[in-house]
Amino acid sequence: MEVLSATIVSLIFFFLFIFLILRDSRRKDLPPGPRPAPIIGNLLQLGDKPHAEFAKLAQKYGELFTLKLGSETVVVASSPAAAAEILKTHDKILSGRYVFQSFRVTEHVRNSIVWSECNETWKLLRKVCRTELFCPKMIESQAYIREAKALDMVRFLRKKEDEVVKIVEVVFGTLVNIFGNLIFSKDVFDLEDPTGGSTELKEHLWKLLDLGNSTNPADYFPIMGKYDLFGHRREVAKVLEQIYDVWGVMLKERRGTKGNKANDFVNVLLNAGLDDQKINALLMEMFGAGTETSASTIEWAITELTKNPRVISKLRSELINVVGDKTVKESNIPHLQYLQAFVKETLRLHPATPLLLPRRALETCKVMNYTIPKECQIMVNAWAIGRDPKTWDDPLTFKPERFMHSSVDYKGNDFELIPFGGGRRICPGVPLASQFLSLIVATLVQNFDWSLPQGMNIHELTMDEKFGLTLQKDLPLLIVLKARNSIQLQD
Numbered sequence: 001m002e003v004l005s006a007t008i009v010s011l012i013f014f015f016l017f018i019f020l021i022l023r024d025s026r027r028k029d030l031p032p033g034p035r036p037a038p039i040i041g042n043l044l045q046l047g048d049k050p051h052a053e054f055a056k057l058a059q060k061y062g063e064l065f066t067l068k069l070g071s072e073t074v075v076v077a078s079s080p081a082a083a084a085e086i087l088k089t090h091d092k093i094l095s096g097r098y099v100f101q102s103f104r105v106t107e108h109v110r111n112s113i114v115w116s117e118c119n120e121t122w123k124l125l126r127k128v129c130r131t132e133l134f135c136p137k138m139i140e141s142q143a144y145i146r147e148a149k150a151l152d153m154v155r156f157l158r159k160k161e162d163e164v165v166k167i168v169e170v171v172f173g174t175l176v177n178i179f180g181n182l183i184f185s186k187d188v189f190d191l192e193d194p195t196g197g198s199t200e201l202k203e204h205l206w207k208l209l210d211l212g213n214s215t216n217p218a219d220y221f222p223i224m225g226k227y228d229l230f231g232h233r234r235e236v237a238k239v240l241e242q243i244y245d246v247w248g249v250m251l252k253e254r255r256g257t258k259g260n261k262a263n264d265f266v267n268v269l270l271n272a273g274l275d276d277q278k279i280n281a282l283l284m285e286m287f288g289a290g291t292e293t294s295a296s297t298i299e300w301a302i303t304e305l306t307k308n309p310r311v312i313s314k315l316r317s318e319l320i321n322v323v324g325d326k327t328v329k330e331s332n333i334p335h336l337q338y339l340q341a342f343v344k345e346t347l348r349l350h351p352a353t354p355l356l357l358p359r360r361a362l363e364t365c366k367v368m369n370y371t372i373p374k375e376c377q378i379m380v381n382a383w384a385i386g387r388d389p390k391t392w393d394d395p396l397t398f399k400p401e402r403f404m405h406s407s408v409d410y411k412g413n414d415f416e417l418i419p420f421g422g423g424r425r426i427c428p429g430v431p432l433a434s435q436f437l438s439l440i441v442a443t444l445v446q447n448f449d450w451s452l453p454q455g456m457n458i459h460e461l462t463m464d465e466k467f468g469l470t471l472q473k474d475l476p477l478l479i480v481l482k483a484r485n486s487i488q489l490q491d
């Protein structure tokens with residue numbers, strides 16, 4: 001009996017030894033990285049701010065390093081050169097998306113720009129975005145909508161003078177209404193009545209973003225994904241249906257109405273011949289991908305302005321020189337160089353999705369002399385790249401001036417500044433986002449002074465770097481506003 005037990009124990013050790021050797025030989029060509037623990041791999045190294053933890057790991061293991069998150073192999077790129085390899089040189093082969101387990105709702109993924117492979121549907125939808133929705137003509141023809149919604153925001157905030165305002169919520173509501181009007185010519189959120197008005201779309205979006213941000217163990221152990229043990233996928237499917245219902249009736253009416261001439265996205269999509277499934281997925285992704293990212297960027301812009309009065313003064317001088325006492329319009333933006341530099345600087349330090357969206361290798365390939373195996377996940381740490389002292393002088397100081405005489409832009413050609421990603425999967429909303437980020441910041445700066453509520457300290461507020469998207473987080477920026485009445489509000 002004792003001999004049998006000893007043999008079994010020896011066999012277990014033997015197979016464990018072989019397993020470790022095989023695993024290490026499989027890792028040999030991968031980029032270096034911290035040694036993974038059995039089963040959980042490097043999960044404990046994620047922390048609650050993975051982009052910041054990954055930046056530290058990059059200092060130790062280099063610009064391209066490997067992690068094992070549960071049973072998943074993940075490669076992280078953390079320098080402009082490594083990002084260019086992923087997003088440009090090997091863009092095609094690394095263009096797969098890792099679809100989070102909660103979002104694997106077949107009907108949605110099939111029609112999604114964000115989650116589908118770069119297949120024919122994806123190409124069609126990207127083309128519609130590029131040539132119809134976010135082309136310069138459409139952007140220009142809808143400027144009056146964004147300007148009108150920015151003024152609604154000012155009127156609302158003027159009534160809140162001296163009260164403590166959670167500014168990101170007001171900006172988020174304003175953006176949801178901008179999208180509502182661009183998409184189907186309608187407000188979908190009542191700024192005046194955030195608890196009792198037509199808030200259902202906002203609530204559903206919030207719920208969806210919450211589900212997207214919550215941890216699903218199946219993402220680390222995909223074997224669990226099949227059974228949706230925690231019900232996240234069923235929950236996402238339910239919320240998606242609720243979101244589609246918000247515009248379902250209107251879509252039906254539009255299909256039945258001959259000659260509806262509204263200059264909005266729904267009509268563009270109907271004229272492009274898209275079916276309801278594609279329209280639903282596309283509209284949902286515009287609300288989902290466009291509102292929270294933009295609201296959190298604007299929240300960061302205001303946080304930086306609160307910390308840097310010098311920058312507010314420079315923005316105001318430029319606004320006075322270019323716009324005078326009139327309300328700022330989008331047509332002014334090309335002449336507001338410092339404002340544009342300010343938006344770039346905000347995006348450099350605070351990219352809304354610090355690790356972009358995870359990509360997946362469609363085939364095994366060589367990157368910087370390492371092997372990236374098929375199905376491996378790839379992340380690009382835009383947050384670390386934006387703060388890299390090898391690229392940026394005095395990287396942690398907020399200094400819009402660094403962009404004043406520089407051609408560096410966030411449109412995907414300069415890999416040191418990639419808040420919108422790059423390559424074929426670059427954010428298609430860049431032309432639209434850059435308009436309303438500038439417009440809303442300029443409108444707030446023109447119309448208000450603000451300070452923190454009594455007893456609150458900006459250093460406390462920002463000492464703990466928030467993780468990317470901030471809406472549901474515990475550290476929203478609270479401010480008290482005073483109207484600057486020198487500006488004439490013109491519709």
Ligand code: HEM
Binds near residue numbers: 352426
């Ligand atoms: C501050 C605002 C925004 C930021 C920082 C942002 C950032 C990003 C990033 C990092 C990606 C992934 C890119 C990659 O994988 O290389 C992305 C993808 C995407 N974004 Fe944005 N975005 C913003 C606004 C918008 C807006 C306004 C829209 C639409 C109206 C939009 C729609 C999308 C879509 C559909 C994708 C998926 C593209 C694909 O996979 O092919 N985003 N965005």
